[in-house]
Amino acid sequence: xxxxxxxxxxxxxxxVFDFETTGLSPDMGDRAIEIGAVLIENGKIxxxxxxxxxxxxxxxxxxxxxxxxxxxxxxxxxxNAQVMGEFYDFIAGQNLVAHNAxxxxxxxxxxxxxxxxxxxxxxxxxxxxxxxxxxxxPNHQLATLxxxxxxxxxxxxxxxxxxxxxxAHLWLSLLAELETQHALYDLSFGFMQQLTKTxxxxxxxxxxxxxxxxAYV
DNA sequence: TGCCAGGCCCTCTTTAGGGCCTT
Numbered sequence: 001x002x003x004x005x006x007x008x009x010x011x012x013x014x015x016v017f018d019f020e021t022t023g024l025s026p027d028m029g030d031r032a033i034e035i036g037a038v039l040i041e042n043g044k045i046x047x048x049x050x051x052x053x054x055x056x057x058x059x060x061x062x063x064x065x066x067x068x069x070x071x072x073x074x075x076x077x078x079x080n081a082q083v084m085g086e087f088y089d090f091i092a093g094q095n096l097v098a099h100n101a102x103x104x105x106x107x108x109x110x111x112x113x114x115x116x117x118x119x120x121x122x123x124x125x126x127x128x129x130x131x132x133x134x135x136x137x138p139n140h141q142l143a144t145l146x147x148x149x150x151x152x153x154x155x156x157x158x159x160x161x162x163x164x165x166x167x168a169h170l171w172l173s174l175l176a177e178l179e180t181q182h183a184l185y186d187l188s189f190g191f192m193q194q195l196t197k198t199x200x201x202x203x204x205x206x207x208x209x210x211x212x213x214x215a216y217v
Numbered sequence: 218t219g220c221c222a223g224g225c226c227c228t229c230t231t232t233a234g235g236g237c238c239t240t
Contacts, residue, residue: 021240025222030240060219063240102224103239127238128225141238158240199226 013041014189015094016126016168017049017087018160019107020067022059026110031055032080033069035087036160038168039094045168049090050161053083067158084111094121095189099142099167101125122189126171128196132203133174133181142166149173182207 017037023030033055039047052069054077064070077083098104101123112119130140137148142163146153151169156162175192178184184207191210198206 019240023221024240027223028221030221033240060240062219066240098239100224100237100239103222106223107240125225131226131237139237 012043013039013094014097014171015039015091015121016097016164016171017091017104017108018098018163018167019104020063020069020158020160021107022055022057022063024103026107029057030107031057032084032107032111033059033063033074034067034160035083036162036164037087037090038161038164039090040168040172043172045165047090048161048165049087051083051086052077053080054078055080069159080111081115084115085117088112088115088117091119091121096121096123097126097167097171098123099125099163099170100127122193124189124193125196126167126174129174129192130170132195132198132200133177135200142170145170184210 015037017035019032020034021030021032032053034052035049037049038045052074054074056079059069059071059074096108096119102125105119105123108119108123127140130137130145134140134145134148138144143157143166145151146166146169149170151166151173153166153169154162157166175187178187187210195203195206
């Protein structure tokens with residue numbers, strides 16, 4: 001919780017993160033109420049970050065029921081500004097991964113903007129990667145993929161750290177799948193970002209380029 | 218109290234519509 005990711009930086013490291021929020025859109029006034037994240041180094045989780053935060057607005061009943069995070073719980077929590085400042089330090093220098101990253105990225109940028117910070121890190125999406133690598137999965141919801149791949153999980157969902165941990169295991173599973181199914185090794189973050197932007201029918205060409213030694217940043 | 222968004226991706230497409238994902 002207090003360990004900075006920057007203190008653990010390595011070439012094969014990244015941070016997987018997840019927000020719980022009051023709704024779906026920061027542009028409509030929704031705010032983050034919890035952030036959870038894990039640092040992955042060389043295929044292992046080596047640090048964790050989890051904090052509730054007090055958004056200064058009421059949490060809808062629907063969200064209380066969905067997440068188990070109540071207005072009472074966040075009342076005593078630190079402000080979003082303080083928590084996001086600490087999270088900014090945690091992710092310093094790291095690339096980021098989230099499940100359906102477009103959602104979490106919107107809240108990340110919105111909360112950072114409020115404290116006049118910007119996110120220089122690259123962000124990759126485990127949902128887009130899973131849609132390409134696990135095309136045969138029943139669907140690509142995080143819980144479904146966790147069951148489908150029998151990922152380590154305590155069966156808790158819609159809490160930030162638990163979801164971040166499952167997403168981290170999913171990300172490692174996707175890398176393993178690329179190794180076993182396509183003989184792709186030592187995949188960079190840049191390659192994985194490229195994969196999530198590649199149409200499915202062009203994946204064989206992408207895999208062939210990597211196997212031929214064409215580097216991705 | 219109830220509702221809100223937006224990117225991706227497929228198809229009966231591209232001058233569009235709708236399901237999937239996230240809270």
